Amino acid sequence: MxxxxxxxxxxxxxxxxxxxxxxxxxxxxxxxxxxxxxxxxxxxxxxxxxxxxxxxxxxxxxxxxxxxxxxxxxxxxxxxxxxxxxxxxxxxxxxxxxxxxxxxxxxxxxxxxxxxxxxxxxxxxxxxxxxxxxxxxxxxxxxxxxxxxxxxxxxxxxxAVSVAFSAVNLAKHIFADLSDAEVLLVGAGETAELAARHLREQGVRKLSVANRTVARAQELTDVVGGEAYTLDQLKGLLSKSDIIISSTASPVPIIGKGWVETAIKARRHKPMLFIDLAVPRDIEEEVGTLNDVYLYTVDDLQKIVSKNLAQREKAAAEARTIIQQHVADFTAWVQSLNSVDILREYRTQGQRIANEQKERALNAIAAGRDPEEVIHQLAQRLANTLMHKPTTAIQQAGRDNDIYSLAAYQKLIHHEADE
CATH class of the missing domain: 3.30.460.30 (Glutamyl-tRNA reductase, N-terminal domain)
Known part of the structure; x- marks a missing residue:
């Protein structure tokens, strides 16, 4: 098996x-x-x-x-x-x-x-x-x-070992309760969808998606919930958003320093978190110089991911040690199960032989044979019968030079002799 x-x-x-x-x-x-x-x-x-x-x-x-x-x-x-x-x-x-x-x-x-x-x-x-x-x-x-x-x-x-998940973890560190935060996703691709799923898992209730085509934004909100908008509405959405995660394929930045300055004033300097997952950038680098604004790029998050991967690799080594112990425990159980089956079969066979020889001896005594002679023959036949298969096995192990089996038989014989 x-x-x-x-x-x-x-x-x-x-x-x-x-x-x-x-x-x-x-x-x-x-x-x-x-x-x-x-x-x-x-x-x-x-x-x-x-x-x-x-x-x-x-x-x-x-x-x-x-x-x-x-x-x-x-x-x-x-x-x-x-x-x-x-x-x-x-x-x-x-x-x-x-x-x-x-x-x-x-x-x-x-x-x-x-x-x-x-x-x-x-x-x-x-x-x-x-x-x-x-x-x-x-x-x-x-x-x-x-x-x-x-x-x-x-x-x-x-x-976290994905950029999207790292972005959400970062938001959790800046906003203690994400359930109260308003989140704006700029772009509706695979990265945005992954981020949206993580955000929902972390309790985000207010989610908006702005995309070049509102139809694609609607497809995403149909899956993860929220409101769909076009990029033409982006400037007005900024002032309503606490967290902005951008991941479009635009060749030039689509969110500039001026828009963000206007949004901050409208928000009365309530903090804003910008996470730019796009390459090239969606958000002008100068946005990061503004007060009350946190700006992180995909490079920043990649450093976090790399560090976390290293930590996970270390933890994985610890995990494999745990698994080795469970493997050993299961293997020991299987081996014990096999030994139980062998012992059960061996005891059953021994009892059958003993019962057969006992009946033979009782019949001989009932027929008038000398009880002392019958007992002597019983002991001799019992020993010969019980030793026949082990003797054959030891002889075969010797012919095969099976040192492991010979060692096991020797250990068994010495153990019995000690007793």
């Missing part, structure tokens, strides 16, 4: 390849059951997100080829196309990889928290599909415990 992790992620394949091997939620139950039914896998969990598709399997052997073949067949792809992007891990490496994934250590953004919920959803889907047994139930419970320990005992997820 082996535990295998087979996957394709953002480090091994482009988006178009990842899309081809992704599993839609409505197809996941069928996929899980199909994977088990193909006969090489007895338990399975599939984690499928925009950045990764991973198959965790309890397999009858360590050979990943049948599982990769199944993945290709399920998505109607040539196996060669899939295989060139696949990575695979086995047993302890597979367990360690799963725990690292759930802890956010293998994510595109180091320490991102969403993957933990996605792994839990994958586990729940597998339970519903009936592809979780005792081994994987314990494995995933151990994984969730490891991920929680990483979150609690390290700072791997605490420091």
């Amino acid at each position: 082996s535990i295998l992790a087979i996957g394709i992620n953002h480090t091994t394949a482009t988006v178009d390849v990842r899309e081809k091997v992704a599993f839609q939620p409505e197809h996941l139950e069928h996929a899980l059951q199909s994977l088990v039914q193909q006969g090489k896998v007895s338990e399975s969990v599939i984690v499928s997100t925009c950045n990764r598709t991973e198959l965790y399997c309890k397999a009858e052997s360590g050979d990943a080829a049948p599982i990769i073949q199944w993945l290709a067949n399920f998505h109607s792809l040539p196996v060669e196309q899939v295989a060139q992007h696949v990575y695979q891990h086995k047993d302890e490496q597979a367990i360690s990889h799963l725990m690292a994934v759930a802890s956010g250590l293998d994510s595109l953004v180091l320490g991102e928290p969403q993957i933990f919920g996605q792994v839990k959803d994958a586990y729940d889907a597998a339970r519903k599909a009936g592809t979780i047994g005792a081994l994987f139930d314990r494995l995933f419970q151990s994984t969730f415990a490891a991920a929680k320990n990483v979150r609690t005992d390290t700072s791997v997820g605490e420091n």
Whole structure:
């Protein structure tokens, strides 16, 4: 029996390849059951997100080829196309990889928290599909415990490592309560959308979006809420805004020092935070010289991101130590489970032999045989029967020069002699 992790992620394949091997939620139950039914896998969990598709399997052997073949067949792809992007891990490496994934250590953004919920959803889907047994139930419970320990005992997820998130964190430091702040997004592209989502998560209620075309601004506000405006209305919006985050593709600045001076007067010098995420700049550099104005550029935020990344990398090393301990604990549990099975089988076999020899001896005594002679023969037969298989095994280990097995047998014999 082996535990295998087979996957394709953002480090091994482009988006178009990842899309081809992704599993839609409505197809996941069928996929899980199909994977088990193909006969090489007895338990399975599939984690499928925009950045990764991973198959965790309890397999009858360590050979990943049948599982990769199944993945290709399920998505109607040539196996060669899939295989060139696949990575695979086995047993302890597979367990360690799963725990690292759930802890956010293998994510595109180091320490991102969403993957933990996605792994839990994958586990729940597998339970519903009936592809979780005792081994994987314990494995995933151990994984969730490891991920929680990483979150609690390290700072791997605490420091912002995206420019948009850093911008929002910066706003939190300047405005204690973002729920009372009025925020203006200038531009409605991907960066603006990401910033808007972070702002909403931090409690921002008053959000406006100004864009070259009001239709695109409206598309964004339809997703994140707020009011949509055109750039022609920008000058008038400034005086109403506490926080301005700009990220347009304009080749020249669109917010000048004069506009901001006018806005500050209208606000009676209530502070304003400008965050310029555009390259080239959206906001004139001279704006930063005004009183009651804070101006940060993308370069300023990139320095924060770089520092935070370094801190996360340090925390990640601490997290991997935690994961190693959880891997060791789970592996020890698996080994103890195997020893329990062996002991149970060994004791059952020994009891069966003892009962057979006892019945034989009682029948001999009942037939009039000398009890002393019967007991002597009982002891001899019992010893011969119990020693037969171990003797054969020791002889075979000697022929194979299996020093590890010979050492174990020697330890057992000496232990019994001491007793």
